[in-house]
Amino acid sequence: QRVGYAIVGLGQLTVDELVPAVRTSEHAHVVAFVTSETEKGLALARAVGLGEDDVYTYDDFEQLTGRKDVDAVYIVLPNALHREYVERAAKIGKHVLCEKPLGMNADDARAMVEACNSAGVLLMTAYRCQYTPEHWAARDAVHSGKLGKVKLLDSIHVQVEDDPEAWRLKKELAGGGPLVDVGIYCVNTLRFVLGQEPQWVFAALHQPDGDPRFVEVEESLSFMLGFPGGLIANGLTSYGARTTSTLRVLGEKGSLLMDPAFPYVGVRLSLTDEQGELTPSFPSSDQFSQEFDHFAQCIREGRRPWTPGEEGVQDHVVMDAIYESARTGQVVRLKTGQGKDAFR
Numbered sequence: 001q002r003v004g005y006a007i008v009g010l011g012q013l014t015v016d017e018l019v020p021a022v023r024t025s026e027h028a029h030v031v032a033f034v035t036s037e038t039e040k041g042l043a044l045a046r047a048v049g050l051g052e053d054d055v056y057t058y059d060d061f062e063q064l065t066g067r068k069d070v071d072a073v074y075i076v077l078p079n080a081l082h083r084e085y086v087e088r089a090a091k092i093g094k095h096v097l098c099e100k101p102l103g104m105n106a107d108d109a110r111a112m113v114e115a116c117n118s119a120g121v122l123l124m125t126a127y128r129c130q131y132t133p134e135h136w137a138a139r140d141a142v143h144s145g146k147l148g149k150v151k152l153l154d155s156i157h158v159q160v161e162d163d164p165e166a167w168r169l170k171k172e173l174a175g176g177g178p179l180v181d182v183g184i185y186c187v188n189t190l191r192f193v194l195g196q197e198p199q200w201v202f203a204a205l206h207q208p209d210g211d212p213r214f215v216e217v218e219e220s221l222s223f224m225l226g227f228p229g230g231l232i233a234n235g236l237t238s239y240g241a242r243t244t245s246t247l248r249v250l251g252e253k254g255s256l257l258m259d260p261a262f263p264y265v266g267v268r269l270s271l272t273d274e275q276g277e278l279t280p281s282f283p284s285s286d287q288f289s290q291e292f293d294h295f296a297q298c299i300r301e302g303r304r305p306w307t308p309g310e311e312g313v314q315d316h317v318v319m320d321a322i323y324e325s326a327r328t329g330q331v332v333r334l335k336t337g338q339g340k341d342a343f344r
């Protein structure tokens, strides 16, 4: 029996990526949609073999209570709405997969974790790159010692946002600018490959005058994370430059480069060590389908997902500190115990 998902929000990600991906998943299927765009919902339902009764409005969300075939709800809405729907899902006893960023800030995200914990439902943050073989190979290269002692890392994720009306450029809906949307991949992946938490943060941002896109959020942001042992990582994110996504790790004996690092398909990893350069290849796998399957298996087995809500909280802790540093011009130290372990 496949685990049933209700998808909430039928925007670009749902239509172009999630619905096609779930059709190739082994353990999951979609059994309902929740949207204000009824026509779009009905058309999508028909396309996947569902009926009119499987499409709900946002106001009707609580009617999912009676749907025994809905095991989990997948929240794919603008960031400001994540918390409301995670809490509503928890209240009706449904497990929740929530898109990144988990919330609007660390406090918002912590409240979401608490709501799910007290309701006894699982919460997973949809960090697709942590379900990608190239990213695991990068992490393994760091942990196996193949690169020697790691000294420096850098990561870039930029893309152009050219619609001044986009919700991503409205602080009240997005919570921040490119940092919380695409820069979050740099923060999350740096933490993931190192398996460590930063101890301090330093950052600067640019918000140009006279560009209607950047009235509320930054255009570009540069940040530095200090990890234990003097290891330094740099990150760059922007909505002003053509799509680029990279991760580089520099060690005493070798280095690795992922370029591109964060696309849906076509991540490319190359490793350079004393033996020369190697570009490993991996069987193709769909990141979204992996996420659907992973969470489905966790639900069946009653086990914690690999990227739980706490993982989403931790990136917010770091991103809140990045914005604080950019605002104050000061290094922000993260308290001991504020790391991932504090939530485990």
Ligand code: NAD
Pocket (backbone or CB within 6 Å): 009, 010, 011, 012, 013, 014, 036, 037, 076, 077, 078, 079, 081, 099, 100, 101, 126, 128, 167, 173, 181
């Ligand atoms: P989108 O703008 O394409 O879709 C947003 C959906 O929310 C639409 O169906 C819209 O009708 C609905 N909506 C409800 N209330 C709204 C409101 N007040 N304003 C605007 N839309 C409203 O967005 P998207 O690209 O699908 O992003 C949705 C979520 O998914 C975001 O949290 C985003 O960060 C995340 N996302 C993740 C990835 C990934 O690779 N994991 C990629 C893209 C988006």
